[in-house]
Amino acid sequence: MTALEDFAAQVGPVGAGPVTCVGGRTQWELGGGLTGAPREVMAPAGVVGHQPGEMIVRVRAATTLAALDEATAAGGQIVALEADQPERATVGGVLACGRSGLRRLGRGPVRDALLEATWVNADGEVVRAGAPLVKNVTGFDLCRLMVGSIGTLGFLAEVVLRCHPRPEREEWWRSEPDSDADAFALYRALYRPLAVLWDGRSVWVGLTGYGADVDAQVRGVLEPAGRWSQVEGPPSPVGELRRSVPAAELRATLDAVSASCPGSSWLAEIGVGVLHCSAEAARVVPAPPPGAGVVELHRRIKERFDPEGRLNPGRSPLTHPQVMAAASRGASA
Amino acid sequence: MTTDGDLVAQLRAAxxxxxxxxxxxxxGLYARDASMLVGRASVVCFPESTEEVAAAVAACARAGRPFVARGSGTGLAGGATPVGDEPPVVIVTTKMNRILDVDADSRxxxxxxxxxxxxxxxxxxxxxxxxxxxxxxxxxCSVGGNVANNSGGPHCLLYGVxxxxxLAVEVVLPDxxxxxxxxxxxxxxxxxxRGAFVGSEGTMGIATRIAVRLTPLPPTVATLLADFPTMADAARAVTAVIAAGVVPAALEMMDATIVEVVEAFVHAGFPTDAAAVLLVEVDGLSGxxxxxxxVVTSVLARHGARAVRVAADAAERAAxxxxxxxxxxxxxxxxxxxxxxxxxxxxxxxxxxxxxVSRICAEQDxxxxxxxxxxxGNLHPLIVFDARVPGVLERVHAAGAAIVEAxxxxxxxxxGEHGIGLEKRDAMPLVFGPADLRAQAHLRDAFDPAGLCNPAKVLPRGGTRCADVADLPEGVWI
Amino acid sequence: MTRGRVLPLDLDELAACVSCGLCLAHCPTYRATGEETRSPRGRIAAMRAVEAGAEAGPSFLDILGTCVVCRACETACPSSVPFGHLMEASRQAVADRAVPWWQRLAYRTLEHPRLLAALTAAGAVAQRAHLVPGSLRRRLSLPELPLRRARLAATGGDVWLLTGCVMDAWQRPVHADTVAVLAAMGVGVALPGPGAACCGALHSHAGLHGRAATLARRVMAALPGPAPVLVDSAGCGAALKEYGHLLGTAEGAAFSARVFDIQEWIAARADLLPAPMPSHRRLRIAVQDPCHLRHVQKAESHVRTVLRPYGELVELTDEGRCCGAGGAFSALQPELARTIRSEKTAVIDAAGADVVASPNPGCAMWLAAAGVEVRHPMEIVAAAAGLAAPR
Incomplete structure (x- = not known):
């Protein structure tokens, strides 16, 4: 029995009862609490193969990001997946949660990294979508659907990810606190920065690429815009929550947060729109609920992929409080 | 069942x-796109707003009449070719051609x-x-068509498809x-x-407003033209460039047949005596x-390039x-x-x-x-023929099938970028098993339970739970 | 060549369109409407449908009649499908039904300089007396007609200058400036007799093939000998250059080889151009490329060569898209023509030029009617060099 077949057998067919898939438990709370005490299963682990000439890596879902990075580093490449705890966080978990890391501005969102996905569906069958190719539009794009689905449509078993050349240089610079450095102006002035982060006092800029280009951007863009010191890497995000804000509204949102929660610390991803903040600050950030049509589409998709609701029962990719409240009312009715 | 007359009256009112x-x-002019697949349309309509698209779609839904969205009709897989149990209504989006808002700061x-x-x-x-x-x-081609097909292009090598x-799509769902x-x-x-809708080839609704991400123009660009004595040398050079840890913005190949016809059109100085030409573009900051x-120049030279030229100016690059x-x-x-x-x-x-591929085409003459x-690795084998020659279509199809299998x-x-449409629909089982196809059918069915939105496309007959798609109309060939 | 069963066109040329659609964005009527029936690809598909047995009925006539025949699609077409030939041949097949008597009458008027002169004078008087009905005024977008024609005299025999019909009646100062510029370059100009009064371009576009051929032979007879034939109207120049195709004779081809757009001929001798006067103010000049100069004669670069010494050239950003004049098109399809023109004037406005140089009288009048400041390149050169004839 192959590792995938073994995993499928663990999930079992319809009628085998509720089941949940466990990764590194680094984002375990996402999507709401489980209900009905589902059985726990774990996807297989291990890097199946890195093909630098194809710029792809095939890896089983429970492989940790650290192990993935080690495998691709040997071939001079990287994969654009990030997590706070790479030793624990798994590839499958990061994809299922769909939350990108602090380098999203330069490396793109998590969803763009997935080329092929193999998962076990609610019938206990192994299903595949996409292809181990950097370019492919054969069939509907279920890979995008799986990223961020929080294991409610199927449990990722094995994936093929896009690799990029490992850059010659990655550097992080931090502006002197309360200096003139304007994060938004820097975002516009820098060419393809890895990240521009701002906590209201300091700006962190991540630069990557060829050494000559990184040096040129430091000299030509950073230095004229304030006093900078080189740092190890990005800061750890502060606060327990993250909010998703349209890039055009980020500055106004930050102004509102500073005004209503002075002293509350936060970190904003400029050019991206992710805001890491406290629960108190999060309340200031507008978060309109998804429309009824979108909620209905979620219901129909779940109904078709998992009619019994046995995969990750109680969890939903729709995490907006109003939707969750409506769902729990519906469940209890 | 609604008659054509009723439906037309409702559409005219809407x-x-x-x-x-x-x-x-x-x-007849809307019976095909840029592929050779010909279907049949019953009505063609030109909405000018989201509300009009929604009204047209609702009229079709009430009448149980299939409908097909169409942009510029430059698709190559028959994605906009109208086929269905009854001749579909073609909903053309070309009159919805305004750029509504540009936020340059937020791109x-x-x-x-x-x-x-x-x-x-x-x-x-x-x-x-x-x-x-x-x-x-x-x-x-239109941006709506790009969304439907998840279109690629030369520069998607670096920038992605x-x-x-x-970022977002306003969609009129099939109801x-x-x-x-x-x-x-x-x-x-x-x-x-959003990600599921992009590339759904018009089967999950009609995009009426699209939020696109704008990308900064690269500060510097170099375009290289290399000519090779054999196709194999050029192909090996491509692999070598990628293996050297370089991802060019674009890396394109043309063989002698193509170079000859495009040079006759653009007179850009392509080497017409080369067996293959590589067009390589790199961009970014100057260092x-x-x-x-x-790196690229030396890799190309090492792999047999007879000459590597860099475009002298923007005009040469454009040519x-x-x-x-x-x-x-x-x-x-x-x-x-x-x-x-x-x-x-x-x-x-x-x-x-x-x-x-070359052997297959030689065998079929x-x-x-x-x-x-x-x-x-996105191949575009291009079989050139005169359909008026008796028997040639059979040979074209035989070669096509053999190429796909190879x-x-x-x-x-x-x-890689044209989509499945009608053209490759029945080849889907070559790459997907029944459970894979069922999962795709689930997604489509969630968007379009009635099966009216661009039916008979992408998924092969049989392998779907949602709908028994129509037989292909007479005259359609795949 | 295999001719069509219904349409007198070359079936191989008709087959040469692969329906890729790369022409669409370059077609002024497709851009204005977004409809296949208003596109080169759609028109070719309709011709194919008719060849395959579809009725050449009113919708086919409409599909043919709404084409400007700007031939921008030919420049855009990677396979160089000769769309102009296909369209003219198709129109020829339906001309009996498609061209009504009043249109034929109008075309015939162009062939008779005295009649045209008389009508012009009457029209000029009527305009000044505000007697032209609004509906006609809007349909024709006529410029202010001259009460008297400027004098025009030959200066030698080095080159012929085609005088033409409407241009000679309404825009004779352009001819006078052309003759003056050539004189300053040391070139003597011969003027043809009344046989060269009408080049037949509009007849040809309308599918009146027989009449066009008769006129072509007349023009050729009126411009004998080896001297180059210079044309200061881009539309007429294109027509003369196509006599070889129209007549299908060696004589026609030999004549066409003698024909040059005025700017094309001067550009090859640009060193002889007169210097601008010291007092001349350098204008910002936007060059408008008439379709039949750009897509048929492919001579648009010469306009720039000729104008460069006299001003700062500004390029329009629409890749030489049609202005909607299209010979008789603006009169026959006024609504479509206006939509096309409004896009053109928007591009012209954005260029911020002092003056627009148009080497085609039809385009010039059509744009002037929309309030654009238009001059023929020869007028600009003559004015800058102090050679302009008194107006």
Whole structure:
């Protein structure tokens, strides 16, 4: 029995009862609490193969990001997946949660990294979508659907990810606190920065690429815009929550947060729109609920992929409080 | 069942009488796209707003009549060819061609689906921005069509395909309801329905407003033209460039057949005595650009390039690209019909697959041209023929089937950017099993339970739970 | 060549369109409407449908009649499908039904200089007396007609200058400036007799093939000998250059080889151009490329060569898209023509030029009617060099 077949057998067919898939438990709370005490299963682990000439890596879902990075580093490449705890966080978990890391501005969102996905569906069958190719539009794009689905449509078993050349240089610079450095102006002035982060006092800029280009951007863009010191890497995000804000509204949102929660610390991803903040600050950030049509589409998709609701029962990719409240009312009715 | 007359009356009331057409000759012009697959339309209508699209779709839904969205009709897989149990209503988005809003600071634009790809890039160029997906048909194809097909293009090698450049889509669902999928914020709540919709080939609704991500124009660009004595040398050079740790912005190959016809059109100084030409573009900041240009030049030379030229100026660069992007249209200089494939193969198998494709066409006595996105292994074998010659279609089909099989056998896929449409639909079981196809059918069925939205496309008959799709109409050939 | 069963066109040329659609964005009527029936690809598909047995009925006539025949699609077409030939041949097949008597009458008027002169004078008087009905005024977008024609005299025999019909009646100062510029270059100009009064371009576009051929032979007879034939109207120049194709004779081809657009001929001798006067103010000049100069004669670069010494050239950003004049098109399809023109004037406005140089009288009048400041390149050169004839 192959590792995938073994995993499928663990999930079992319809009628085998509720089941949940466990990764590194680094984002375990996402999507709401489980209900009905589902059985726990774990996807297989291990890097199946890195093909630098194809710029792809095939890896089983429970492989940790650290192990993935080690495998691709040997071939001079990287994969654009990030997590706070790479030793624990798994590839499958990061994809299922769909939350990108602090380098999203330069490396793109998590969803763009997935080329092929193999998962076990609610019938206990192994299903595949996409292809181990950097370019492919054969069939509907279920890979995008799986990223961020929080294991409610199927449990990722094995994936093929896009690799990029490992850059010659990655550097992080931090502006002197309360200096003139304007994060938004820097975002516009820098060419393809890895990240521009701002906590209201300091700006962190991540630069990557060829050494000559990184040096040129430091000299030509950073230095004229304030006093900078080189740092190890990005800061750890502060606060327990993250909010998703349209890039055009980020500055106004930050102004509102500073005004209503002075002293509350936060970190904003400029050019991206992710805001890491406290629960108190999060309340200031507008978060309109998804429309009824979108909620209905979620219901129909779940109904078709998992009619019994046995995969990750109680969890939903729709995490907006109003939707969750409506769902729990519906469940209890 | 609603009669044609009732449906037409409802459509005329919903749009305007003048923008709902039933003249047989006009219907005939909407029976096909840029593929050779011919269907049949019952009505053609031209909405001008989201509300009108929604009203037209709702009228079709009430009547149980299939409908097909169409942009510029430059698709190559029959995605906009109207087929169905009854001749579908064709809903044309070309009159919805306004750029609604450009936010240069946030690098976002809202556009209507009929905006032409190149018009959009031109309109934002003065901000130093562009819309990165650049299919060869970019002068004519619409952004709505790009969304439907998840279009690629030469520069997607570095910048990614359309999906990576679409933030949100306002969609008229197949029941006439209007929703917004995705959002301008980075992590919209819920499933990535935006991602699922992009590339759904018009089977999950009609995009009526699209938020696109705009990409800064590169500060410096170098375009290199290398000529090779054999196709195999050029293919090995492609693999070597990628293996050297370089991802050019674009890496394109043209064989001698194609070089000859495009040179006759653009007079750009392509070497017509070369067996293969590589067009390589690198961009970025000047320091890295110099490094990469050196690396690429030396790799190409080591792999047998007879000469590597760098475009002297913007005009020469533009001429080279015009040649590359005109290739399909230019083959009528050889014969009036072409059948274009769009397979992807692992880059490391390029040499062997190209040799197989060439053998297959020689066996069928067919003229073959190759012009393709070599950097990502996206082949475009182009069979050129005159459909008026008796028996030629059978040979074209036989060769096509053999090419697809050879690509799949090499670990490849059916389509890199043109989509499955009608053309490759029945080849889907070559790459997907029943459970895989069922999962795709589930997604489509969730969007379109009634099965009216561009039916008979993408998924093969049988392998779906949702609908028994119609038999192909007479005259359609695949 | 295999001729069509219904349409007198070359079936191989008709087959040469692969329906790729790369022409669409370059077609002024497709851009204005977004409709296949208003596109080169759609028109070719309709011709094919008719060849395959579809009725050449009113919708086919409409599909043919709404084409400007700007031939921008030919420049855009990677397979160089000769669309102009296909369109003219198709129109020829339906001309009996498609061209009504009043249109034929109008075309015939162009062939008779005295009649045209008389009508012009009457029209000029009527305009000044505000007697032209609004509906006609809007349909024709006529410029202010001259009450008297300027004098025009030959200066030698080095080159012929085609005088033409409407241009000679309404825009004779352009001819006078052309003759003056050539004189300053040391070139003597011969003027043809009344036989060269009408080049037949409009007849040809309308599908009146027989009449066009008769006029072509007349023009050729009126411009004998080896001297180059210079044309200061881009539309007429294109027509003369196509006599070889129209007549299908060696004589026609030999004549066409003698024909040059005025700017094309001067550009090859640009060193002889007169210097601008010291007092001349350098204008910002936007060059408008008439379709038949750009897509048929492919001579648009010469306009720039000729004008460069006299001003700062500004390029329009629409890749030489049609202005909607199209010979008789603006009169026959006024609504479509206006939509096309409004896009053109928007592009012209954005260019911020002092003056628009148009080497085609039809375009010039059509744009002037929309309030654009238009001059013929020869007028600009003559004015800058102090050679302009008194107006």
């Amino acid at each position: 749009l305007s009488p003048e923008r709902v057409r039933t003249d047989p000759m006009e219907l 976002v634009a809202w556009v209507q689906p009929g905006v032409l790809n190149l018009d959009l890039s031109r309109a934002v160029a003065h901000f130093g921005l562009h819309f990165a997906p650049d299919p060869s048909s970019q002068q004519s 359309t999906n990576a450049h679409i 006439g309801q209007v929703v917004v999928l995705g959002g301008l914020d980075p992590e919209p709540d819920g499933l990535d329905l 890295g650009l110099a490094v990469v240009t050196d 080279w690209w015009k040649g590359r992007k005109s290739a399909f249209g230019a083959v009528a200089r050889i014969a009036p019909n072409y059948y274009l494939h769009d397979c992807v193969v692992p880059r490391t198998h390029l040499v062997e697959v190209l040799e197989q 067919l003229t073959l041209g190759n012009v393709f996105h070599a950097g990502d 690509c799949v056998a090499a670990g490849g896929s059916l389509s």
